[in-house]
Amino acid sequence: MDQSIKAYIKLLVQEAVQQSPGLPGSLPTGRTQYVIANWKMNKTLQEMLDFLQQLKEGNGVEVVVCPPAPLLYPAKLYVQGQNKDIHIGAQNTHQEENGAYTGETAASLLKEIGCSHCIIGHSERRQYAQEDDATVNLKAKQALKRGLTPIICIGETLQQKQQNQTEKVLTTQMLGALEGIDASEVVFAYEPVWAIGTGESATAEEAQRIHAYIRAVLAHLDKENAEKVSILYGGSVNENNAQEFAAMTDIDGVLVGGASLKVDSFQKIIAVFAKGA
Numbered sequence: 001m002d003q004s005i006k007a008y009i010k011l012l013v014q015e016a017v018q019q020s021p022g023l024p025g026s027l028p029t030g031r032t033q034y035v036i037a038n039w040k041m042n043k044t045l046q047e048m049l050d051f052l053q054q055l056k057e058g059n060g061v062e063v064v065v066c067p068p069a070p071l072l073y074p075a076k077l078y079v080q081g082q083n084k085d086i087h088i089g090a091q092n093t094h095q096e097e098n099g100a101y102t103g104e105t106a107a108s109l110l111k112e113i114g115c116s117h118c119i120i121g122h123s124e125r126r127q128y129a130q131e132d133d134a135t136v137n138l139k140a141k142q143a144l145k146r147g148l149t150p151i152i153c154i155g156e157t158l159q160q161k162q163q164n165q166t167e168k169v170l171t172t173q174m175l176g177a178l179e180g181i182d183a184s185e186v187v188f189a190y191e192p193v194w195a196i197g198t199g200e201s202a203t204a205e206e207a208q209r210i211h212a213y214i215r216a217v218l219a220h221l222d223k224e225n226a227e228k229v230s231i232l233y234g235g236s237v238n239e240n241n242a243q244e245f246a247a248m249t250d251i252d253g254v255l256v257g258g259a260s261l262k263v264d265s266f267q268k269i270i271a272v273f274a275k276g277a
């Protein structure tokens with residue numbers, strides 16, 4: 001690794017440790033708390049309507065449901081019709097305005113049909129759609145241009161973790177994703193790849209340490225705004241472990257896959273974060 005990057009990362013790690021001893025946070029941070037459902041390629045129209053009918057509002061927590069693309073508009077119409085304060089987010093968007101991109105969805109269209117957020121750079125897309133940091137950056141820019149809040153996913157693989165590359169990988173992903181972007185306009189989701197869909201989450205202390213590191217990187221880019229950026233944890237969060245994450249100073253919510261498919265589990269996770277909001 002380049003010596004200057006090594007030194008940079010060392011400095012950021014030191015700062016992160018100083019700023020946040022990893023203790024559970026007790027005071028409100030003023031940052032928006034999110035609980036986000038990433039349904040991936042799951043649920044039918046009827047299943048979605050049943051879910052949204054039962055789902056209650058966030059009580060101070062920003063709840064975002066991200067269904068598959070064809071369900072976005074009916075989801076929006078439903079929550080709007082019921083006057084429910086629940087946001088609808090997309091799982092992806094394309095980096096171009098429009099054009100010959102079969103199967104893709106423009107950010108402008110997502111906005112037009114009522115989406116407020118868009119997940120960008122999920123590790124599954126980085127893996128099977130070969131999305132790199134430059135593409136993530138372009139997608140985030142396009143989302144922002146069209147008034148969508150990008151939820152930018154970053155995270156290391158198991159191999160990278162075992163090789164002590166976590167901080168380096170996250171720094172590279174963040175700097176790449178944020179090129180030309182004001183960090184205070186995005187939400188970050190730290191999603192260690194080894195924890196996604198495996199049932200093996202990071203410990204809350206481990207996640208807190210990494211979140212403090214992410215915030216230290218943000219502070220280097222923009223000292224004033226780093227404290228305002230919501231950083232979510234994702235990776236095998238469920239109703240039993242959500243409380244541990246919610247208690248941590250630098251964890252401002254969660255991005256939930258598997259446990260967001262059952263409305264009871266998802267509602268319990270929301271309730272945990274609502275308590276601290």
Ligand code: PEP
Binds near residue numbers: 196197235236237
């Ligand atoms: C995800 O896919 O973003 C995710 C966090 O999945 P899971 O909660 O199932 O690990």
